[in-house]
Amino acid sequence: MTKGRMESVEVFTSEGKGRGLKAQKEFLPGDVIFAEPAYAAVVFDSLTHVICHTCFKRQERLHRCGQCKFAYYCDRTCQRAAWLNHKNECSAIKKHGKAPTENIRLAARIMWKIEREGSGLGEGCLVSIDDLQNHVDSLGEEEKKELRADVESFLEFWPPQSQQFGMQYISHIFGVISCNGFTLSDQRGLQAVGVGIFPNLCQANHDCWPNCTVIFNNGNHEAVRSMFHTQMRIELRALSKISPGDELTVSYVDFLNVSEERRKQLKKQYYFDCTCEHCKKHIKDDLMLAVKEGESKPSAETVKEVIQFSKDTLEKINKARMEGLYHEVVKLCRECLKKQEPVLGDTNIYLLRILSVASEVLSYLQMFEEAADYAKRMVDGYLKIYHPNNAQLGMAVMRAGVTHWHAGLIEAGHGLICKAYAILLITHGPSHPITKDLEVMRVQTEMELRMFQQNEYMYYKMREAALKNQKIQVMPEPSNEASPSLFHKKE
Secondary structure, eight states: OOTTOOSSEEEEEETTTEEEEEESSOBOTTOEEEEEEOSEEEEOGGGTTTBOTTTOOBOSSOEEOTTTSOOEESSHHHHHHHHHHHHHHHHHHHHHSSOOOHHHHHHHHHHHHHHHHOSSOOTTOSSOGGGSOOOGGGOOHHHHHHHHHHHHHHHHHSOTTSOOOOHHHHHHHHHHHHHHOEEEEOTTSSSEEEEEEOHHHHTOEEOSSOSEEEEEOOOSHHHHHHHOTTSOEEEEEESSOBOTTOEEEEOSSOSOSOHHHHHHHHHHHHOOOOOOHHHHTTTTHHHHTOBOOSTTOOOHHHHHHHHHHHHHHHHHHHHHHHTTOHHHHHHHHHHHHHHHTTTBOTTOHHHHHHHHHHHHHHHHTTOHHHHHHHHHHHHHHHHHHSOTTOHHHHHHHHHHHHHHHHTTOHHHHHHHHHHHHHHHHHHTOTTSHHHHHHHHHHHHHHHHHHHHHHOHHHHHHHHHHHHHTSOOOOOOOOOSSOSOOSBOOOO
């Protein structure tokens, strides 16, 4: 592979969008179009002591750098692999007296790499750091103030013996981080743990109904460690059949919102007006705002009142979740559902959001039967809205399947787990840790289902005995964060 070239894709000028990526050959659903190591990446400030600074895996016991006392690693292998990127940072942290924020650390890592290698095209890179969008000219006054503060903090941290860069170039790097940073997740993709810059990925334009997805994959730990010096990679994977010459697109935001709201979010965070077909034609907006049909169809005023009540309740739910008041969350969900159910349609996004929270929190509280009912309704709605190969859909179906299994509903549970496995094979691939976990669940529930079909009474007796002889498996504590979004945006 020569510098600035990649066999599978090429950079082209996309009409009305600037640069974009175009397929050079045919891809089928699940194909990896390319895998890319991070140009630079850092762990979030709040997780620096629980996440490996090399492979971004969450580990119970990490080895701390003996010099700066800041960086943590899985083992000596990860620590040695990190030294090229950590060497300058380690010295600067010791001299500075403390580690700066994640944005400053990421900017510094980018600058040190430029100091070592120059800012031109690297091996396998389609675009240089200098050519990435920064949108500095589009920033509002408050954002410009934050940018100036970041630049000042950077200059305080940056060692005088390192290559010195002009204020304009430093501002460019912070602009690149702000609008091109990619959220890194833990090994199971459930928690955002850091942010990195991936120049090739940055060229993929947005579409609300994309033909590709991006997955952070460090599934085969040793293989990844031998493949990339940065010890982690993202994969651009095909969601549908892609022909040579087709533009490769990803979604910067969750599709589960009406087109007007998605466009507002994209304009605010990424400074462009979305002109995708789904936004222009308001496709699926009717489903997301659906109301009950029939003789007793609710009035527009009633619908407005219920939606406002739902928004207010979601705010209260977020506050209660932050405080760990999960029984209060359940109470709020039940009250809201009582008001929603006579008014809102089964695919209404406000109903689906409450169903999602209710099923997750009830599972955590071991109230599996009620949780399974809400999870099934949520999945039924999602299946009518999301792209059939959407990663968030796959994760939601998987959680619903596990909840049904816990509730003893083996037939529905196995069916949902199989459906989730089919989706995640495409979105995550067979080597991803979460797909491997799901394959184990699929095999187990298939075996249990056969036992259930042969003798239902004996199945429940054996299940009861098995559960008595082991500690009740506690479901993961509900997260106070949304699922990791694709592109990182500094708040």
